[in-house]
Amino acid sequence: MTDDALTAIINLDLPGATISRHVYGHFAEHLGRCIYGGFWVGEDSEIPNEGGIRLDVVEALKALSIPNLRWPGGCFADDYHWRDGIGPREDRPRMVNSHWGDVVEDNSFGTHEFMQLCEMLGADPYVNGNVGSGTVQEMSEWVEYLTRGDESPMATLRRANGRDEPWRVPFFGIGNEAWGCGGNMTADSYAALARQYGTYVRNHGDNVVYKIAAGANVDDYRWTETLMKELNCLGCTRQPAGFFQGLSLHYYTHSGAWETKGSATDFDTDDYYATMRNARRIEELVAGHAAVMDCYDPQRRVGLVVDEWGTWFDVEPGTNPGFLYQQNTLRDALVASVHFDVFHAFADRISMANIAQTVNVLQAMVLTDPDTGALVLTPSYHVFAMNVGHHDASTLAVSLKGELPTREVAGGELSLVSASASTTDTSALVSLSNLDAGHARTIVLDLRGRDVTEFSARVLTAPTLQTHNTPQAPDAVAPAAHDGVRAHARGLEVDLPAHSYVTVSLALA
Structure with a gap:
């Protein structure tokens, strides 16, 4: 040699910043077969389950030491009204999931089911609130319902629905993609709402909420700057204002243009290299947003949360185009591996990341066969498994x-x-x-x-x-x-x- x-x-012998285990977080939206047929099969299913939650999916994710799970969206979050998903399932109102397949949602998987799932996984809940079509009161009462332990109105309602003790909810999102499906807002209009809504996402008892603002799409650095200005002045070293402690970034990898994303399995070498070049762009984007954040938060107290990332290809032929079901090849695994190298390099700024999505949607960890009930671990799953040693390491x-x-x-x-x-x-x-x-x-x-x-x-x-x-x-x-x-x-x-x-x-x- x-x-x-x-x-x-x-x-x-020269360790640096700590890689938060939450960089290896996951995302579960009411989209396609991620929740229904993925996590949730119902109590009457022949597939082994506990309270309707599919056990083989739970065991597969526990093997990854899954640190957190984001829910209920995504775009779905800003159409979701949490009171529709509590109480007896037979009494829960239906809604139309207009974003994903225009299907009817029966709300059988709601707050209590999600929190049970997180307990079974040993994962921290990351709940995403509704800014786009909701109200400040609705979001504030959801946090109270989840986390308050005394005789408050929402704690009393929770007990009436079968849960005595409050849950621990460390992460809460203030809307999602406010620049798009979350309301088509401008950066300035959303920043004002983030301050307002964030004020009412309160800490109850000993539950401390890490509030995450709906941040930028891809390279919209102005959006990031607008949010950071709400927290601090240019060059200030003082503690940033507490309206939110993190802001998100969304970036998806594909081989072609947004309109023609390419096949998940039928691609040639040129398509592969184009995909990998797009994947490696995550370094440019994280560096750019981190540089903007550094101007207003040089102490790096505010976290960058990459809570939607992964491959997005054309759906598998013959499946509902609104369900975003795609296969997962070795190419997807390499997309994941290079993303993690970047997340590790920016460990002093990135506080969390969530691959999209956990089951049966986009770059999934697990695929479940609707005909046989079989569960398949994807190549991307194995990258997560091989990287468990990076959790909370320096x-x-x-x-x-x-x-x-x-x-x-x-x-x-x-x-x-x-x-x-x-x-x-x-x-x-x-x-x-x-x-x-x-x-x-x-x-x-x-x-x-x-x-x-x-x-x-x-x-x-x-x-x-x-x-x-x-x-x-x-x-x-x-x-x-x-x-x-x-x-x-x-x-x-x-x-x-x-x-x-x-x-x-x-x-x-």
Whole structure:
């Protein structure tokens, strides 16, 4: 191995910011078969369930140490009136889900069902309130219903509906996509509402709410600046105002234009590289929004919450176009891996992220077959599983040295290797992505500052980029032990197969 070899320099004794486990959050909207047929099958279903909640989905997500779950939307949140989803199910009013398939929603899955789901998952609830068609009073009373423990009107109503003790709700969203489906507002008009609504999202008892404002779409930096101005003055180091503690960012990856997003499974190599270039744009966007936030919050007390991200392709043929059901290939897994590298790099600013969505919608973790009831874990699921070691660990800077492989894509340059690392007291985890569709490569991990006593590795790859898991072939894309790791004079030498994701676990002295 020459000095020109591709090398990742990692100082194991220089930990940085903590990667919040909430970066590995999830999203469940009343959309397609995410809730109904995904999480919720009803108490009379032949599929094993507890109180109507599907148990195999719960167990699969618990294996990921799922930290939080966002609900009820998405666009659905700003049409949702929470009182319609409490009380006896047979008495709950129906509504039209106009955003997603124009179907009738019977509200059988509501507040109590969602909170039961979070308890079963061991996940923190992230509840998204209704600004677009709701009222300040409605949102304030929902928080009271959820979190107050005395004899207040909403706590009394909750007890009448079967829940004595209040729940813990650490995260609450003040509307969703206010620039679009959440009301088509201007930045200034929404910023005023965020202050108003945020004032009435109160802390009850010992429940402290982290309030999240509906932030920007893609590269709308003015939207971010407008919200930050509500919290602090330019360059101020004082504590930001408490109207909200985080603001969201939404960005989806696709291979084509928004109108023609491309197929989830029928794509060629050019489509693949175009998708990966779009995926890697997340670094530019996070850096841009973080820079704006730094101007008004140099102490980085306000969090950037990427609460909708992932691939968005054309729906599977023969499915309801409003249900956003798509398959999930090795390409999706690599989109996830490079996103996490960026989230790790900005751990001092990103407080949460939520992939869209958890079950049967967009870049799902789990697919459930409506005919057989079979459950399938997707390639993206396996990236989350391989990265559990990054939860609440300290970042380690990864400096790439040598000839970094790149490819020209649509007039721009795509880096074909992505990496990140983190450490705890006694261990470290290194994540490596080789985005090259056709060529393997080797990378040297130049490990400095601490002794490595043991190492092991896992690899996620497949014969083709289009390979995906089905009920007939549930493990077509699945992680395996990786024997392509060897001791090296500077640390370790790691083989990266073409189109692969590799994690290397280190035990540290």
